[in-house]
Amino acid sequence: MSHTLDDPADESSNLIQDIVRDLLSYDSVRQKRVFEYYFFRDASLTSPLMSIEGVVNIQNVYTVWKSLNRDEPSINNIVFDGKIAVVHLTQNLCPSIFPFVKMKVPAIVTLYFKETDEDSGLLKIYREEDSWTLEGLISSVPLISFWYDNVVRVVMGKLLTTAGDVLHSAVIQAQKMSLHGREIQRLGQQIAQEKLDEYRLTFGSDSRLAIEGPTNDDCSDNDNSTKKHPPYSS
Structure with missing residues (x-):
């Protein structure tokens, strides 16, 4: 053979x-x-x-x-x-x-x-x-088999289900926080753009302020000018 x-x-x-x-x-x-x-x-x-x-x-x-x-x-x-x-x-x-x-x-x-x-x-x-x-x-083994099927498996199933639900909620919350952060960033960019558009209308589209926006030095000069030359009063 x-x-x-x-x-x-x-x-x-x-x-x-x-x-x-x-x-x-x-x-x-x-x-x-x-x-x-x-x-x-x-x-x-x-x-x-x-x-x-x-x-x-x-x-x-x-x-x-x-x-x-x-x-x-x-x-x-x-x-x-x-x-x-x-x-x-x-x-x-x-x-x-x-x-x-x-x-x-x-x-x-x-x-x-x-x-x-x-x-x-x-x-x-x-x-x-x-x-x-x-x-x-x-x-x-009959007795161990009954305990395994009706206790161990049931308990482990509930534990894993609960753990899965907690993880799912954490993922959803993290996604919401990420969306909220992106929305805040978008609003900040929108406000900055609106401010820049205002300066362009005020000072002209070719001026430095219209292109770069106001700086701290510009704000300081404006304040000093106001202090040195107070408005005329009768």
Whole structure:
């Protein structure tokens, strides 16, 4: 049973499905055949709890798992793109020492394939990654799942909604302040322009005052002139 790159798509898909089902099955003969023919000797296995290397060590981990858990997983979907197989499955947890305890935990197994030799066309697994989500673990425990769905999620939803409302109000207020500032600036520019137009009408459009507007020195000279030459009085 070897997988070549020249195989038709449907044939490759069927082969990958057979490999995955044999690997995850509790049939020791089928599982052993996968480790012997479809794993590199130095293949690695990683999960949220461990990281190991060597196909023998990986096989030992599978053996321990089968001895602790009575039911094999249920395969929901297999996606293979030619080099990577992503397996969506449900772990049916039923500890051998506590057979009355049963839980279903969603999990994902990712198998990475590569050629045994360059241009050989023969693919084997060099890496396996097992993963599961925190939500999946929580949802598998009835009491914790109820508390998580009806307390944690509800409270977090209200907190985020309130925080979002506060941020939205702050943004709106900042926009209003910005508009108000621009309006004040516009009015100031308008008043300045009106004053300049008044000086142009009074002193002529070619005079310095009409072009630049009055300065502090001009105002001081006007005041001094008024003081030195008081208006004529009878």
